[in-house]
Amino acid sequence: MDEAEKRRERLKAMRREAVACSNKMEMEMEMETPTALSNPLLLETLEDPGGSVPRFDFYTDPMSAFSTNKRTKNAAPSPFTPPRTASPRPRFPSSPFSAICPRLSPDTRQYQAHGIHQSYQSLSSIGTASPFPVHPRMPSGDWNNAGGTPSYHVPPPSGGWSTPTGFVREGAPTFSSGRGRGKFYHSPIPMSGQGGSLRPFSGRGRLSNHSSSPGSGQSGGWVLREKEIKSMLEDPWKDLKPVVWRRLDPPDSMGHWLPKSIRKTVDKAPNPPKKFSSHSSLAEYLAASFNEAVDSTNKFPST
Amino acid sequence: MKIAVEGCMHGELDNVYATLLQFEKSHDTKIDLLICCGDFQAVRNEKDMESLNVPRKYRDMKSFWKYYSGKEIAPIPTIFIGGNHEASNYLWELYYGGWAAPNIYFLGFAGVIKFGNVRIGGLSGIYNARDYHLGHFERPPYNESDIRSIYHVREYDVHKLMQVEEPIDIFLSHDWPLGITDYGNWEELLKRKPFFENEIRERTLGSKAAADILEKLRPSYWFSAHLHCKFSALVQHGEDGPITKFLALDKCLPGRKYLQIVDIESGPSPYEIYYDEEWLAITRKFNSIFPLTKSRADLGNAQLDLQDCRQWVRDRILTRGSKPFEFERTLPCYDPSESVSNSSIPGLGRNPQTLSFLDLLELPYLLDNVVGQSNIADSPASFISGGTSF
Secondary structure, eight states, X not given: OHHHHHHHHHHHHHHHHHHHHHHHHHHHHHHHXXXXXXXXXXXHHHTXXXXXXXXXXXXXXXXXXXXXXXXXXXXXXXXXXXXXOOOSSOOOOOOGGGGTSOOOOGGGSOBOXXXXXXXXXXXXXXXOOOOSOOOTTSOOSOTTOSOSSOOSOOOOOOSSSOOOOOOOOTTSOOOOSOTTOOEEOOOSSOOOOOTTOOOOOOOSGGGGXXXXXXXXXXXXXXXXXXHXXXXXXXXXXXXXXXXXXXXXXXXXXXXXXXXXXXXXXXXHSOOOOSOOSSOOSHHHHHHHHHHHHHHHHHHSOOO | OEEEEESOOTTOHHHHHHHXXXXXXXXXXXXXXXXXXXXXXXXXXXXXXXXXXXXXXXOOOOSHHHHHHTSSOOSSOEEEOOOSSSBHHHXXXXXXXXXXXXXXXXXXXEEEEEETTEEEEEEOSBOOHHHHTSOOOOOSSOOTTXXXXXXXXXXXXXXXXXXXXXXXXXXXXXXXXXXXXXXXXXXHHXXXXXXGHHHHHTTOSSBHHHHHHHHHHOOSEEEEOSSSSOEEEXXXXXXXXXXXXXXXXXXXXXXXXXXXXXXXXXXXXXXXXXXXXXXXXXXXXXGGGOOOSSSOOOGXXXXXXXXXXXXXHHHHHHHHOSSOOOOOOOSOOOOTTOOOOGGXXXXXXXXXXXXXXXXXXXXXXXXXXXXXXXXXXXXXXXXXXXXXXX
């Protein structure tokens, strides 16, 4: 019994600590949101004398939205999941690169004075020219040349992926016929259909040296499943009919805010669900979505 | 020209490139260009993280630093715009655009370039009416407020884009143009994303600035990201006018619809990035009213004649060529084997590419002007009028 009581006491203490911690976090989040952001579009109307109070403050800043939304909800439970990795950095094998790309302390760098301000001098011009080969598909301009201050010059043509000509002269071929000329790419090769598994693959060049650790260069990648490849290649506009653009006006009292061509369907359309997931606003959705991206990329390391 | 379009990058360069290389191999094809619609996260070192608007616990170096350092080279030419999760200090250095890393080109806060003969424009950031009319007052290191406003679209940059008259093939914005959902299958979208309903119904979903640009420029393609879902729309400009194919893509995660391959009619390869003559002229004309404080830009006070600027730029390009200035690494890069104090990494400096670009246009460097210390003698207008440009 004593043991059970002690356990209860410990649990109570933990709860108290959690509540205190939660309150502290709320305070910190408030401090991180110095000013309430306002609904950009509604703010425009605020400039009018009869403007109304913004309803939705955080379209453009989902993170602020999240924090303030939480605040207004009096610390409602967060719908967001924490990142799966505690480490802020990816894990790397001992990097041979560290010896090649030295860390420079400020005193090893040189500046050109421009009044009171600094001007970078290219690191490449002070002895750190990249030892890495230029990729064959990279423009052959010597991006890392030791020229110091760039001057107006045209790099000499060299082989490789591109042959820089440098000049676009008056009368030279310029784009003029490019209106609506896009077409969809259809693969000449049937899709490989990898069955939806996240299998590692071997690619060409650097890809052949694939590794299972995240952050190990271009050695991994996400295996594209058939569905994804299909989505990449299919014409996303094939089922759409063009609708004539019209400038958006404020919604009228009738709620007729859709183009005429689809306005008829709106009355027939089922009402969207009133409750949706745990995200109560677009802003929260964006914040959660970003966090999910961070979380998920840690969850799906390179193959 | 085969173009791979990608939604939000979130620093996953390694995985996206590897996935595209895998696709190329399995389909025996070659992708000529990768376009990324923001949230690129061009983080070079630990210090850049301080300018990234991401909660501290989610900050991660990801993989851009490898490309910045030269450890990896982007296997596909890449063009990107900024979103709302960026190393804003680095993008500010390259305000006018430039190589963020070898083979990886940032379009600038607003910009137009040519890739081969395909003309690509872009607007970085997201729209917020509260900050829209302000100048670019934020300077690194950003405080808690500025780190959340630096990426808000400004009227000045939009106004510059609105001056473009020659046709644009592809335009990029991070957030969607306001009202674009009216031009696609919004019902299906609401089934997938029901929490968009209020914003769609109240006509607040998207960027008003982007909608204005869409209406003016009427590009053949418009690509966006931000809302983390795939959505397409077809906009017709006038009863018999040109059509804009709009496509938004998801964030890059396994199993998500974050990539699209589009084949654009173009000239023969190889393709390279070139400065755009009209855009250079616009940049030259409007740099004199670059708003560097919170004050609204005096858009009507850009005194240079655009046609004069055009001719001036044309002559300049004839001499120098229109290839962008080469990439130059300016800061130490991240080293996973070493933990380095951020104080040992220099702060804002003048990027050589930007200096060269401004030198090309005979414009003064303004990006490190301290707020409230506008020096009239060094103003861009006086710089030009006192120079040899006209």
